[in-house]
Each structure stands twice: as C-alpha cells, then as structure tokens.
Amino acid sequence: xxxxxxxxxxxxxxxxxxxxxxxxxxxxxxxxxxxxxxxxxxxxxxxxxxxxxxxxxxxxxxxxxxxxxxxxxxxxxxxxxxxxxxxxxxxxxxxxxxxxxxxxxxxxxxxxxxxxxxxxxxxxxxxxxxxxxxxxxxxxxxxxxxxxxxxxxxxxxxxx
Amino acid sequence: xxxxxxxxxxxxxxxxxxxxxxxxxxxxxxxxxxxxxxxxxxxxxxxxxxxxxxxxxxxxxxxxxxxxxxxxxxxxxxxxxxxxxxxxxxxxxxxxxxxxxxxxxxxxxxxxxxxxxxxxxxxxxxxxxxxxxxxxxxxxxxxxxxxxxxxxxxxxxxxx
DNA sequence: GGCATTTAGTTGAAAGTTGAATTAATGCGT
DNA sequence: ACGCATTAATTCAACTTTCAACTAAATGCC
Numbered sequence: 001x002x003x004x005x006x007x008x009x010x011x012x013x014x015x016x017x018x019x020x021x022x023x024x025x026x027x028x029x030x031x032x033x034x035x036x037x038x039x040x041x042x043x044x045x046x047x048x049x050x051x052x053x054x055x056x057x058x059x060x061x062x063x064x065x066x067x068x069x070x071x072x073x074x075x076x077x078x079x080x081x082x083x084x085x086x087x088x089x090x091x092x093x094x095x096x097x098x099x100x101x102x103x104x105x106x107x108x109x110x111x112x113x114x115x116x117x118x119x120x121x122x123x124x125x126x127x128x129x130x131x132x133x134x135x136x137x138x139x140x141x142x143x144x145x146x147x148x149x150x151x152x153x154x155x156x157x158x159x160x
Numbered sequence: 161x162x163x164x165x166x167x168x169x170x171x172x173x174x175x176x177x178x179x180x181x182x183x184x185x186x187x188x189x190x191x192x193x194x195x196x197x198x199x200x201x202x203x204x205x206x207x208x209x210x211x212x213x214x215x216x217x218x219x220x221x222x223x224x225x226x227x228x229x230x231x232x233x234x235x236x237x238x239x240x241x242x243x244x245x246x247x248x249x250x251x252x253x254x255x256x257x258x259x260x261x262x263x264x265x266x267x268x269x270x271x272x273x274x275x276x277x278x279x280x281x282x283x284x285x286x287x288x289x290x291x292x293x294x295x296x297x298x299x300x301x302x303x304x305x306x307x308x309x310x311x312x313x314x315x316x317x318x319x320x
Numbered sequence: 321g322g323c324a325t326t327t328a329g330t331t332g333a334a335a336g337t338t339g340a341a342t343t344a345a346t347g348c349g350t
Numbered sequence: 351a352c353g354c355a356t357t358a359a360t361t362c363a364a365c366t367t368t369c370a371a372c373t374a375a376a377t378g379c380c
Contacts, residue, residue, distance in 0.1 A: 018299070025308045234358080238359065262358080
C-alpha cells in the first residue's frame with residue numbers, strides 16, 4: 001500500500017520517550033479499567049455498547065450505527081448482542097422501515113445494569129487516570145488527541 | 161474490593177473532553193497501527209515480544225521475564241511462542257540453571273523479520289501519531305503518562 | 321419491470337485469549 | 351534431609367474475536 005521510503009527516520013530520544021510513556025501507560029490503564037469493570041461482568045467494549053444505547057432516543061439504535069459508534073465490527077457486535085441478549089440486557093427488534101435491519105434495544109434490566117456499573121466505572125477512570133492530571137494537562141490532552149484522531153480519521157478509511 | 165463511596169463524582173466537562181479524546185483516539189490509533197503491522201504478519205503484541213528479545217543479550221530471555229516485560233500473561237506468551245516457533249522466528253531452549261525454565265530464543269529468521277518490520281512500524285507510529293505532536297506536546301505527554309503509569313504500578317498489584 | 325449492485329446483518333469456522341488446573345523443579349525452614 | 355510452599359511454564363476448556371461466506375432486502379439503472 002505505502003511506497004517504501006529509503007532511509008527510515010528513527011525516533012529521537014524525545015519521541016521515543018513520549019511514545020513509550022504513552023503506550024505502556026495506556027496498556028496498563030486499559031488493563032486496570034477492564035479489571036475494575038469486570039466486577040460488573042462487563043468489558044469496556046460491552047460497556048461502551050450499553051452506554052451508547054442508553055443515551056440514544058428510546059434507548060435503541062440500529063445495529064450498524066451502534067457498531068460504528070462503539071468502534072467495533074458488525075460481526076463482533078452481532079456476537080456480543082447474542083450474549084447480552086442472553087443476559088437480558090438487550091433485545092433485538094425488527095426494523096419496519098428497512099426490513100433488512102434490526103434495532104438493538106436496551107431492556108430495563110440492561111438500563112439497571114449500566115446505572116449500577118457507571119458510578120464505579122467513572123470512579124475507576126478517575127482514580128486510575130484523570131485524578132493524576134491537572135486541569136491544564138487535561139486541556140492539553142484533549143487538544144492533542146483530538147488532533148491525532150482528526151488525522152487518523154482522514155488517513156484511515158473506515159471500512160468496518 | 162473498593163469500598164463503595166456515597167455520591168459518584170461525575171466527570172466535569174473538561175474531564176469528559178480529555179477522557180473521550182484520549183480513549184477514542186487511542187482506539188483508532190491502535191487499530192491503525194495493528195493494521196499497518198499486519199502487513200508483516202505481526203500483531204503489536206508479537207512485535208513487542210520480538211523487539212524485547214531482539215535487544216536482550218544473546219537475543220534470549222526467560223519466558224516469565226519476557227511475559228512481564230512485554231506485558232502479556234505467561235499463558236498468552238506460551239501460546240504465541242508456539243505460533244512464532246512454527247513460523248521459525250523463535251525457538252525454546254531448556255534452561256540449565258533452572259530446569260523448570262526455558263529460554264525464548266530469537267532465531268536468525270526472527271531477527272530478519274523484525275529488522276524488516278521495524279522501519280515500517282516506526283514510520284507508522286510517526287505518521288499516525290508522533291508527527292502530529294509538537295516537541296512540547298511530546299514532552300508533556302511523556303511527563304503525564306509517566307506519572308499515570310507510576311500511579312498504576314502502585315495501585316494495581318502485578319499478578320500476571 | 322427486471323437485473324446487477326450495494327447494504328444490513330448474521331453465521332460458522334478458525335484463531336486468539338483467559339484463567340484455572342497441572343506438572344515439575346526449586347528453595348526454605350527446621 | 352525432609353516436607354511444604356513457591357515458582358516456571360504449559361495445558362485444557364471456555365470464551366471472544368476475526369474473517370470470509372452467506373441471506374435477504376433495498377437501491378439503482380436502463
């Protein structure tokens with residue numbers, strides 16, 4: 001895909017430090033958030049799915065849109081939905097307007113589950129991450145990662 | 161584990177912005193790095209394993225140490241080693257000093273594989289991430305994430 | 321209307337990951 | 351030197367994710 005350029009531009013010490021700090025902290029951070037969330041029998045991905053559903057109108061969303069917004073593949077969402085359906089947190093309803101489609105609908109039980117998990121998760125995000133950032137840090141982080149994501153969005157054609 | 165505190169401290173707008181920017185950009189970033197690396201038939205985790213091996217003395221490391229430094233479970237490393245061994249990139253050698261143990265040893269072929277992959281991976285880290293950060297951004301990021309990791313290391317007992 | 325193409329979503333098999341159980345060797349205390 | 355707890359590493363079974371193939375409905379086009 002990319003044309004191989006001649007001499008690789010290796011990372012400077014400064015770049016290396018930034019990259020390694022970011023990647024190692026992030027892996028550890030994600031691991032601990034996952035582990036915290038697992039006490040509610042949720043993965044981060046499942047949480048994201050439920051969270052997105054929970055603040056959609058009617059707590060329902062089309063499968064494809066949900067997959068896209070939760071940044072998981074359609075196939076993965078299908079499989080997870082099957083599991084979460086078994087757990088009674090969501091159900092699927094046929095879509096009248098487009099009969100190929102389905103609505104992913106959050107149940108009352110699912111709502112209760114996320115309402116229960118959310119405060120702990122937020123607390124976890126705090127104690128693991130946010131509480132260690134100053135207000136200025138937070139602003140800089142937001143700026144930096146918004147920029148990074150903007151660029152990625154441009155570079156990386158969304159296929160799903 | 162944690163004692164449930166009374167009222168959840170929800171995220172302020174600033175905190176929310178930082179958190180969401182970070183998490184969404186990170187997911188996209190990791191996806192694109194993985195996807196770039198996959199052209200060399202490597203995942204980030206496998207790359208990390210090989211990279212760590214490649215700059216150990218003799219290009220060999222004990223399984224447990226390798227697992228720890230690459231931040232994957234021993235079980236997972238065992239499985240990956242089996243696959244990478246089949247690919248001819250590594251082999252395992254019995255350890256004389258401690259006969260419960262094994263050395264993970266990088267082969268010449270493995271060395272060639274990572275030497276080939278590294279420039280592309282570095283380029284990928286650049287174009288996806290580092291090139292969009294100013295020198296100052298890089299320094300701040302390093303500082304922030306070093307701090308975050310330090311705290312995590314303290315909080316989260318390493319079990320593996 | 322009729323035919324090709326695209327889109328929504330699911331499925332099944334293969335590959336990857338996890339966590340607990342297992343095997344075997346080491347080390348420590350008395 | 352004995353027994354017991356610990357450590358190194360693998361294995362098994364359950365679960366999750368991916369990838370490609372599939373079904374069925376919608377759309378576009380002439």
